[in-house]
Amino acid sequence: xxxxxxxxxxxxxxxxxxxxxxxxxxxxxxxxxxxxxxxxxxxxxxxxxxxxxxxxxxxxxxxxxxxxxxxxxxxxxxxxxxxxxxxxxxxxxxxxxxxxxxxxxxxxxxxxxxxxxxxx
Amino acid sequence: xxxxxxxxxxxxxxxxxxxxxxxxxxxxxxxxxxxxxxxxxxxxxxxxxxxxxxxxxxxxxxxxxxxxxxxxxxxxxxxxxxxxxxxxxxxxxxxxxxxxxxxxxxxxxxxxxxxxxxxxxxxxxxxxxxxxxx
Numbered sequence: 001x002x003x004x005x006x007x008x009x010x011x012x013x014x015x016x017x018x019x020x021x022x023x024x025x026x027x028x029x030x031x032x033x034x035x036x037x038x039x040x041x042x043x044x045x046x047x048x049x050x051x052x053x054x055x056x057x058x059x060x061x062x063x064x065x066x067x068x069x070x071x072x073x074x075x076x077x078x079x080x081x082x083x084x085x086x087x088x089x090x091x092x093x094x095x096x097x098x099x100x101x102x103x104x105x106x107x108x109x110x111x112x113x114x115x116x117x118x119x120x
Numbered sequence: 121x122x123x124x125x126x127x128x129x130x131x132x133x134x135x136x137x138x139x140x141x142x143x144x145x146x147x148x149x150x151x152x153x154x155x156x157x158x159x160x161x162x163x164x165x166x167x168x169x170x171x172x173x174x175x176x177x178x179x180x181x182x183x184x185x186x187x188x189x190x191x192x193x194x195x196x197x198x199x200x201x202x203x204x205x206x207x208x209x210x211x212x213x214x215x216x217x218x219x220x221x222x223x224x225x226x227x228x229x230x231x232x233x234x235x236x237x238x239x240x241x242x243x244x245x246x247x248x249x250x251x252x253x254x
Contacts, residue, residue, distance in 0.1 A: 085159035093228035
């Protein structure tokens, strides 16, 4: 079955979405991530969507769900790399991703994750 | 309005939603659409193609590159033979959903394009036509 790889970097999990996802693939990622958070006791998840040239309401909802479920599993989620055209479209679509932390790029995202995970 | 070229893309399975997005992207590029408009259009296509598959039980996307004077645009029709939409006013309300989604599909898609036309009746299927001009 087709899957999006999840990499582990110390206490954090790293996901780079590089394919045009169909809905089932997005749902599989959600399941895989929750399972990996539980198995590795990860403190944070970084999702890089810089390669995505479109985020619709389904993918937006998946991102919100991942963020919510990781929070209740004691992990932080940061979404990074959103393209400007994607951001404009998402807002016009009516989706502002409440409760989802974002950073402009991977470097800033990792910094944010470290601050959050180790400040508690 | 004259049609420069046209075609059809079936939407039967989940993977077809991805193909519909890719077809729309390629056609929008052919029209010379700028990136932001192209992104909005492709996102609207994704919402509508998903509706066709999930709620309409599958259908088709008809596409046409159209000219109106100096304007060039991409016109797309999503049609299915599904149950139709019983309460159109409700369906066009932000946040209302019948299928466990966020309820942003139809209303969101409408905001992302220039022209939006919806034709449906209970038991008679649904037909949504959108157009985005360059």
